[in-house]
Amino acid sequence: MVFKIAFASNDGENVNEHFGAARRFYIAQLDKEKEDYELSGEYREVTPSCKGGFHETDAFAAILKELDDVDVIVAQRAGPSAKKYIQENDKKIYEIPLTIEQALCLLLEEKEWEVSKWLSHTRN
Template sequence: MSFKVAIASSDGENVNQHFGKADHFLIFEIDDGNYKFLESRSIVPSCGGEETIDHTREQTMKLISDVKAVLVSNIGPQPIETLIANNIVPYMTSMNIDDALKELISLKKFKD
């Protein structure tokens, strides 16, 4: 089973950004226990900026609507609810991207 994951990272090496402060997400594809980087998708952070938080969060959800999980260093309760309502699983972690993806692959939820 193949699926995509969005990762909030400021350095491309670690999961180290808050969901609402990320200005881009790194998109990875996981397939049969392996993963590969696909692309970087730029967004307007929902915490700050000129647009309203709700509008910006809606844009973020559209941008990552094809992913099954989002890995972030931190996330608030309302974005968690929004992600879950859109069938996207939020994960908070602060490890390097390789280790975070390996941990995600090991979870039973993503093996089926």
């Protein structure tokens, strides 16, 4: 199974943006069966949902519309309302403040996409 993952990053190398503050999400594909991933350099520009600590549901919706074909979102941090909204829209959200390649390796190593073990990587 191939997963499309969006990384909140301002440089395309590090997961260094809070979900609500991110202006850009870099896209990678992770093939669980081949135990491989591909970073193409593709990214999506979005309007940040954070307005001085306040968030609007419409802003979350606009980001998810831009990331519609993505299965998983990885950010440095994500607030409780963002996490809830993302999960309610059938996407997974993880906080992994590493390089994008390190995060991909960690995701491959875990091989636990559908179980609650991964939730331990996401602060509630």
